[in-house]
Amino acid sequence: MASTVSRPIRAGISLAALRHNYRLAKQLAPAAKAWAVIKADAYGHGQWRVVTALRDEADGFALLECDNAVALREAGIAQPILLLEGIFSARDARAVAAHGIASVVHCLEQLDLLLGAAGDAPLSLFLKLNTGMNRLGFDAAGLRDALHRLRARPAVDLALMTHFAEADGPRGVDWQLERFQAMAGDWTGPVCLANSAAILRHPTTHADWVRPGIMLYGASPFADASADALGLQPAMRLDSAVIGVQHIAAGERVGYGGTFTAERAMRIGIVACGYADGYPRHAPTGTPIAVMGRCTRTLGRVSMDMLACDLSDIPDAGLGAPVTLWGKGAGGTLPADEVATAAGTIAYELFCAVAPRVPVAVDES
Template identity: 45%
Template sequence: MIRAQAVIDRGALAHNLARVRALAPGSRVYAAVKADGYGHGAVTVACALDQADGFAVSSLDEALQLRWAGIDKPIAMLSQQLDEFVCNQAGEHGFELVLFHPSQLAALEHYVGPALKAWVKIDSGMHRLGFAPNDVDEVEARLAKLERLEVVGWLTHLACADEPSRPETQSQLDVFARTTADRSGLRSIANSAGVLAWPAAHADVVRPGIMLYGSSPMCDRDAASYDLRPAMHLSAPLIARNRIAAGETVGYGATWRTPDAMDIGVIGIGYGDGYPRHAPSGTPVLIDGVQVPLVGRVSMDMITVDLRGAPNAKVGDRATLWGNGLDVDEVARHADTIAYELFCRLTPRVRFEVV
């Protein structure tokens, strides 16, 4: 009997990419597969997304993992510092650099290896990475002197695109448009929220991540309403069904008490698998076709659930923690986090299967 299992659905990934194409028909798509494909397996995801125009990763290590697996599309490294080794590797493997800090320009000015391609990141208001708009003329002038470097385009990142009513997004779009006016090269702005809610942000290249995995980044709409499908189905077996008397407590810390004599189910997944320890009582779990609430504390190998609503659930049945039938975003809301984190924190103990 398999314990915690994550089934990765390549068809869902391809379908979600098709949704990106339908929403942003004029844009190339660089699929964000950083952090091991948001916990789904970077190579698995990149192979399933063979219709993408390129990929976005965080670091050189992540870029190399894809190239070594035979992925020959453009790969942009979003937050990689530069030194001689990194530049040489990027030149050799054709990785696209993202320039966001003067220290990177200094490294490029000493570089003598194979030709490089780079995006320049502009800080349009998020104030995390990127050159200040007033510095971009000088950056462009410095880059123009580098014979081995081609500037592919200009890039920025949106801080609040997941909340459609926030004014910051339009202001970022304005700053980026002003700063890039009259410069040659591609433009890239949109993450998933930009793809879903900000057509003006689509530009030449979109960089969706979370929507490809079937989660909605938007605060006001769920994934199904955008016709996105879950790419991960996380399940675990019911390993015990126990009758507990009324007024007894369940689990570590005795934090939850049975209101009646009732059946408690024990499911073989816990924080040792990456299920969030801080998921509170009430977090939904799907078993035998019904959602039942988690009760008591999450432990390393197990969670406990209230089975009063699932009279027919029996030992050996598989429960769904998220995926088909249980939206990961709903689980994330209960656990006071986001689907991105739930996906990324799964541990090697979870058995992955690709369908």
């Protein structure tokens, strides 16, 4: 008889954690409105899941793709929606105008495209200033030209914004704030500055709008502070199970390339999770993993569909033993930030990399 049991890997999304983290951002910046940043399919958590969780309380939603923004409008989302990189075509410009979608504008060419295609429709624009990130944004002269062009255009709501390069580090934000203030001059309209790190550590940046991104999903933007210490709750868990157990002798090696050699007789577990599921292939031996509520370590190279872990000190972990790769799951609690640090990456990448083949369960509470 064919088995009805599917491969055990599962992701889980907590809508309650999403709401908690959004509310924390609002508590930290009580005078500001907060964009719920849902780019990259809500950092791998699912755009529509996050919109469902925050539909009744988010001040606005921020994302990249114009088609996704239009879909939100057509689904009845009435809050402001912001395109964080602005428009890319005349088609986008017409959609922005038709659906009342706010747009970042970061250069004169983009502004001209938008104004040329939008007709006389009301527009909500966030002019982005380059204050040191050196990715997108106007310099001082470009900002003056943009404001000059917009003075003659009726029905435009304007705000200024920038993005901090080092809000999570020792250099902080003051140097960029000084540049922003110098460029903005006597500007008295709305301002949008703070990303997650600035929301958490730099209250002088909160201004009129804040942009909680990674904190919304329960991970820390800081190397020196855990998500738990910041009051954040993990919104994603990645669970699996032990599907094989091997007993190896001292000197035996594990996995492709034999990159791990046993220093003693060991008991190892094989877990149904690999890089095709989104687990980082470059995660080295020693990356934390939780089995039956106890933290242990990965061993050897991550394969496409499997990885190995040390069960030597967890004798009751056999076939079917629950495993948590990150989050608060069946195998225990393991912060995604700890896994990411061990793998030489960041939690953002872990979340965004979870593969479509991984089933997702949603906790509606």
